[in-house]
Amino acid sequence: VQLLESGGGSEQPGGSLRLSCAASGFTFGSYSMSWVRQSPGKGLEWVSTISHRYDLSYADSVKGRFIISRDDSKNTLYLQMSSLRPEDTAVYFCARLWFGDLSPFDYWGQGTLVTVSP
């Protein structure tokens, strides 16, 4: 199993970024997937989950600004981030949910850094 994030970078407040997570080594379409972030020197914060049935859930801190999606034909997970704020600065990890929307994160990517500053 491999998860490889990309798309991170620097953006100004109010801007947008799109993160991608390329998955391999498993049947991507059979698993729910999530984004989890970690602000510099801080703890882990769940951001969003998309189930294998395309059910969506979001943390209140990103609801209305971020959109999670997936393309099972490309084995890729996405996070469209809009109206970015400085507090969105973090390493963003994609993670596989082991056995459903509410289950352990059994595999993680290496993360991609998003920096939001003027």
Add this chain to the structure above:
Amino acid sequence: DIQMTQSPSSLSASVGDRVTITCQASQDIRKSLNWYQQKPGEAPRLLIYDASTLDTGVPSRFSGGGSGTDFSVIITSLQPEDFATYYCQQYHNVPITFGPGTRLEIK
């Protein structure tokens, strides 16, 4: 939202020591509790799921316990590779929430 707390926030110990890290949930989460280990610059690694089941490949010096609101992870005979930050995480309901972490340092 379910709030997760951990204690201690940091801990200094020596190789060969036994350490206990505790995690408390703000409401009953049954056994829907995982533990992760994270080393600097790396992604978290799943250690224990369902409060007490070791993930594949996790050494038997790790053990987890608890249910309801109170949980713990015990590491017997600390090894150099165990010095890291440990997070608990509940998956009883959405939003999924993590504890603030316990940093385990070498004394």
